[in-house]
Structure formats: structure tokens, C-alpha cells
Amino acid sequence: MYNEKQFLLPESPNSMACYHAKIDADGKMKLTIHDCNNSIRLHNDLSTASGVREALDKLAALEAGIADLKMHIIDNQNRWL
Secondary structure, eight states: OEEEEEESSTTOTTOOOEEEEEEOTTSEEEEEEEETTEEEEEEEETTSHHHHHHHHHHHHHHHHHHHHHHHHHHHHHHHHO
């Protein structure tokens, strides 16, 4: 139904970081983010309204957290350079 895979730094010889987002025909959603030897996986069942809300809430929270971290790095990048 939906199957998207992408390297996060496709031109980098030093990184195999990637994500894999998949929704099966039965409505099972899986989002896996890999970086080096670690990964996280989010699961949701999209066959119910509450499952869809939960999936959207998880993705929104992750999206907001990533945006906040990105802004913090931008605002403070001179600390680490």
C-alpha cells in the first residue's frame, strides 16, 4: 500500500542512516529510523479511528521534536564548531 525508503545522507560515504515507512494492506503502519547500529520503530494499527489518531499524534510529536532540535542546533552551532 505504502512503502518508502530513503537514505538520510545519500552522498555520504560515512553514513548508512535511513528511514523506512510502510503501511501494509491490513492498515498496519511501521516507521523505522536507522542510524549506525541503532534504530527506533513506531507501530500503529490504522484500522480504527483511535489508531489513526494515535499514529498522527506520534508523528506530530516526533516532527515537533525534530524541528525543536534543529532550531536549537542552528541557534547554538557556534558552540560546537
